Amino acid sequence: MPGPRVTPVQGDLTIPETVDVVVIGGGIIGTSAALELAERGQRVALCEKGGIGQEQSSRNWGWVRMSRRDPREIPLMAKTLELWRSLESRIGRSVGYRQTGILFACEDDQTLANHDRWRRHLDGTGIESRLLTDRELRDNFPGCQLSAKGGLLTPSDGRAEPQQAAPAIAEAARDKGAHILTECAVRGIDTAAGQVTGVMTERGFIRCQSVILAGGAWSNLFCGRHGLDLPQLRVINDVLRTSPINGPDTAMWASGFALRKRQDGGYTIANGGGNRAPIVPDTFRYMRRFLPALRTERRGVKPRLGWQFLDDARVPKRWSLDESSPFEYHRVLDPKPSRERGDEAWKKLVQAFPVFKEASIEQRWAGSIDVTPDAIPVISPVDTLPGLVIATGFSGHGFGIGPGAGRLAADLALNDTPFSDPHAFRFSRFTDGSKLRPDSGFGLPQTD
Numbered sequence: 404m405p406g407p408r409v410t411p412v413q414g415d416l417t418i419p420e421t422v423d424v425v426v427i428g429g430g431i432i433g434t435s436a437a438l439e440l441a442e443r444g445q446r447v448a449l450c451e452k453g454g455i456g457q458e459q460s461s462r463n464w465g466w467v468r469m470s471r472r473d474p475r476e477i478p479l480m481a482k483t484l485e486l487w488r489s490l491e492s493r494i495g496r497s498v499g500y501r502q503t504g505i506l507f508a509c510e511d512d513q514t515l516a517n518h519d520r521w522r523r524h525l526d527g528t529g530i531e532s533r534l535l536t537d538r539e540l541r542d543n544f545p546g547c548q549l550s551a552k553g554g555l556l557t558p559s560d561g562r563a564e565p566q567q568a569a570p571a572i573a574e575a576a577r578d579k580g581a582h583i584l585t586e587c588a589v590r591g592i593d594t595a596a597g598q599v600t601g602v603m604t605e606r607g608f609i610r611c612q613s614v615i616l617a618g619g620a621w622s623n624l625f626c627g628r629h630g631l632d633l634p635q636l637r638v639i640n641d642v643l644r645t646s647p648i649n650g651p652d653t654a655m656w657a658s659g660f661a662l663r664k665r666q667d668g669g670y671t672i673a674n675g676g677g678n679r680a681p682i683v684p685d686t687f688r689y690m691r692r693f694l695p696a697l698r699t700e701r702r703g704v705k706p707r708l709g710w711q712f713l714d715d716a717r718v719p720k721r722w723s724l725d726e727s728s729p730f731e732y733h734r735v736l737d738p739k740p741s742r743e744r745g746d747e748a749w750k751k752l753v754q755a756f757p758v759f760k761e762a763s764i765e766q767r768w769a770g771s772i773d774v775t776p777d778a779i780p781v782i783s784p785v786d787t788l789p790g791l792v793i794a795t796g797f798s799g800h801g802f803g804i805g806p807g808a809g810r811l812a813a814d815l816a817l818n819d820t821p822f823s824d825p826h827a828f829r830f831s832r833f834t835d836g837s838k839l840r841p842d843s844g845f846g847l848p849q850t851d
């Protein structure tokens with residue numbers, strides 16, 4: 404079975420002629436933006452080339468976390484946690500959200516000290532995050548045999564069900580009047596006098612004043628067609644789903660595995676050791692910009708040269724609006740999971756939690772994660788193309804921040820007061836001479 408089973412969303416049969424805003428991409432970001440806009444009385448069309456939530460937004464671990472976030476994302480994430488708490492009552496549907504805490508296990512003293520420094524970035528936010536000793540970790544995770552010095556526990560973190568969330572939000576947006584269009588790739592944006600006037604989809608033209616591009620791993624290709632250089636690469640993460648078992652409720656990350664209990668009683672398990680990075684033509688194009696990130700993440704990224712290089716090289720970079728675009732040839736990104744990476748995670752998990760010997764591996768999948776050089780997203784208008792807002796590049800942690808990021812993108816599209824300061828997420832940081840590097844938050848917080 405390719406990929407996890409996502410709650411199906413039936414797309415509308417017809418497309419509207421005119422709306423206020425077109426949202427490109429039916430992941431957690433696009434659906435959240437569409438819901439916000441529809442709730443504010445905007446006419447919205449959400450265009451998704453495949454099915455709702457079938458790429459990253461359903462393949463992820465389902466962690467909704469503040470812990471270990473880049474400090475630049477903390478203000479937006481703090482507000483997003485509030486959105487999650489009321490999301491189910493707001494949309495009248497289940498997204499499986501539960502506040503069960505997340506623990507990052509620290510297996511040596513240096514890692515423990517780093518996490519202690521990260522914790523101080525939360526000072527003044529009212530969000531609790533505390534260091535546990537090894538003993539306290541074991542008390543919180545009965546049966547745990549991981550050899551650790553302690554861990555960082557953030558009780559306000561939690562989880563939601565990735566296979567439900569984006570579809571539920573899309574249905575709620577439809578309740579509020581949004582057009583939900585699946586198998587409806589957007590080929591490009593039409594402009595007049597440099598301003599957005601509409602989009603050409605594979606099913607026809609939709610007139611609009613604004614476009615939100617929430618295209619996940621495809622955003623670089625889409626932007627490139629419009630002469631916009633969005634530095635973005637893809638890395639691959641491998642996931643396992645287990646049979647139901649009576650194990651820990653709190654999610655845990657350790658250097659060898661990550662675990663998260665699912666609503667169906669099983670677990671979503673992944674390799675804590677990082678991601679595979681297929682070497683593609685863009686790897687060389689963006690090498691210089693990604694070097695600081697590669698240095699920081701050198702243990703977590705495994706570069707691989709394979710068939711993907713040739714496949715990517717063959718993808719056209721330019722096409723006209725009246726011909727099929729690459730988005731129509733690739734409905735769903737479904738990378739092959741690595742059995743080796745999955746088995747490694749499973750072995751480490753069973754060593755740490757012998758109770759998992761009673762579970763079986765029910766499914767394996769992988770997901771392509773879109774990353775930027777500084778590992779924070781772009782949520783920003785584009786100065787050179789008025790009417791376009793980009794909301795992409797969530798760098799492996801966009802699910803948890805998704806509802807807030809969608810709200811922020813909607814604010815920017817409507818010129819409303821931003822939900823959270825968008826400065827750190829500006830598109831112009833790639834060209835205005837800003838230093839681009841991820842911030843693990845392991846340094847001491849800035850005091851000014």
Ligand SMILES: Cc1cc2nc3c(=O)[nH]c(=O)nc-3n(C[C@H](O)[C@H](O)[C@H](O)COP(=O)(O)OP(=O)(O)OC[C@H]3O[C@@H](n4cnc5c(N)ncnc54)[C@H](O)[C@@H]3O)c2cc1C
Pocket residue numbers: 427428429430431432433450451452453454455456457458459460461462463464465466467468587588589590617618619620621622625640641642730734735769770771772794795796797798799800801802803804
């Ligand atoms: C294995 C894995 C584990 C992860 N774990 C977590 C986690 O635990 N917590 C967390 O917060 N984040 C996690 N993430 C990251 C998170 O899933 C993503 O950051 C988030 O889902 C991104 O949402 P999105 O809407 O930007 O992208 P996507 O969900 O990828 O959606 C983009 C959509 O745009 C569509 N699209 C693209 N171009 C076009 C076009 N031209 N026309 C029409 N449609 C188009 C695509 O088909 C796609 O459906 C993980 C990711 C993976 C893969």
